[in-house]
Amino acid sequence: MIPVKPADNSLSLRLFFEPMLNIQQQSELRILLGESKKIVVTTHNNPDGDAMGSLLAMYHYLRKKGHDVSAVVPNQFPGFYSWMPGTDDILIYEKTAKKIQKLLAGAQLIFCLDYNAIERFGAPSEILARVPGKRIMIDHHVDPSPDHFDYNFSVVNTSSSGELVYDFIVMMGDKPLLDKPIADCLYTSIVTDTGSFSYAANNAKTYQVTAELVSLGVNASQVHRLIYDTFTENRLRLLGHAISNRMIVLDDFHTALVYLTKDDLKKYDFKVGDTEGIVNYPLMMDKINLSILLTEKENMIRMSFRSKGGFPANQLVSKYFNGGGHLNAAGGKSFATMEKTIEKVKEVLPEYRKELDFKLNY
Ligand code: 5GP
Numbered sequence: 001m002i003p004v005k006p007a008d009n010s011l012s013l014r015l016f017f018e019p020m021l022n023i024q025q026q027s028e029l030r031i032l033l034g035e036s037k038k039i040v041v042t043t044h045n046n047p048d049g050d051a052m053g054s055l056l057a058m059y060h061y062l063r064k065k066g067h068d069v070s071a072v073v074p075n076q077f078p079g080f081y082s083w084m085p086g087t088d089d090i091l092i093y094e095k096t097a098k099k100i101q102k103l104l105a106g107a108q109l110i111f112c113l114d115y116n117a118i119e120r121f122g123a124p125s126e127i128l129a130r131v132p133g134k135r136i137m138i139d140h141h142v143d144p145s146p147d148h149f150d151y152n153f154s155v156v157n158t159s160s161s162g163e164l165v166y167d168f169i170v171m172m173g174d175k176p177l178l179d180k181p182i183a184d185c186l187y188t189s190i191v192t193d194t195g196s197f198s199y200a201a202n203n204a205k206t207y208q209v210t211a212e213l214v215s216l217g218v219n220a221s222q223v224h225r226l227i228y229d230t231f232t233e234n235r236l237r238l239l240g241h242a243i244s245n246r247m248i249v250l251d252d253f254h255t256a257l258v259y260l261t262k263d264d265l266k267k268y269d270f271k272v273g274d275t276e277g278i279v280n281y282p283l284m285m286d287k288i289n290l291s292i293l294l295t296e297k298e299n300m301i302r303m304s305f306r307s308k309g310g311f312p313a314n315q316l317v318s319k320y321f322n323g324g325g326h327l328n329a330a331g332g333k334s335f336a337t338m339e340k341t342i343e344k345v346k347e348v349l350p351e352y353r354k355e356l357d358f359k360l361n362y
């Protein structure tokens with residue numbers, strides 16, 4: 001019989017229909033986690049809120065189970081996540097490469113959180129691909145590349161990897177281990193990866209999990225303030241500058257493009273995380289369906305895409321701009337100059353003219 005996708009979004013039905021860990025793999029993992037192991041938990045390059053939340057939730061959970069756990073990120077995370085419990089323990093590859101290489105080489109298990117292709121681990125991904133420990137992916141991005149992973153807990157139709165870490169803990173029979181620090185991290189994952197429940201948040205289950213996190217002690221308004229109300233004056237002025245002076249509106253394609261040069265960043269004393277969120281602002285215009293932020297880095301232009309409705313930002317990025325992501329939020333890079341990159345965007349948009357011409361109605 002061909003299974004029909006249920007209208008009901010309950011966890012048991014969704015887990016039955018989504019590709020995920022089979023019963024055999026679940027029991028193998030339960031056995032593996034049943035006795036103390038050396039474990040490294042990792043997340044993707046340029047960690048965002050979901051990366052940090054799923055990483056730290058897993059870190060706390062595994063430590064509570066009695067494992068010897070290290071938490072590793074490829075590069076510096078934004079300061080507005082430093083309040084999260086456990087951030088002081090995080091090792092940063094761009095600062096302590098040798099130590100991390102040793103930890104990876106000696107780990108029996110390695111959790112790969114919020115990324116589904118080994119390259120997204122950034123600089124140390126070649127090392128990660130070669131070490132003997134078992135690699136377990138927990139992720140919600142489309143088109144997973146399962147090479148190099150021993151276990152793939154990949155569920156695309158999910159708010160965040162944090163929600164999957166919650167599912168994983170429950171699947172391991174460890175729901176009683178959930179506590180406030182874990183819940184704070186998982187809540188951060190969900191709230192940041194859904195733009196505070198404004199996208200990727202149409203599953204009832206996401207709210208059921210969120211309700212459980214709140215009942216474990218999460219103070220939702222406090223977490224919101226800790227993440228979002230922490231701007232420096234420079235960061236807010238950079239945002240004003242970006243929208244006032246660096247936004248190009250391409251009416252024909254319902255697209256807005258914001259570009260920030262190295263000089264702009266220098267002028268406003270750029271710190272990691274300062275440009276996060278800027279890409280969302282142009283979408284506040286009714287007429288805009290696609291927003292693109294170009295940020296000039298040392299050797300490339302970072303590209304950030306956000307879209308409304310069904311416009312597949314990830315497809316455009318994977319076709320033309322060396323990246324990918326989700327339907328409405330994707331990222332990539334360009335190795336051309338800023339000018340050339342803007343030209344290239346203008347060149348490819350006509351291909352999407354029809355798809356970009358829509359108005360969201362009730
Ligand atoms: P952001 O614009 O916030 O940097 O990225 C938005 C989303 O796009 C991320 O959550 C991630 O899923 C995806 N993404 C960002 N950069 C890349 C990249 O270089 N490659 C791929 N495959 N996905 C990316």
Ligand code: MN
Nearest residue numbers: 050114161193
């Ligand atoms: Mn995510």
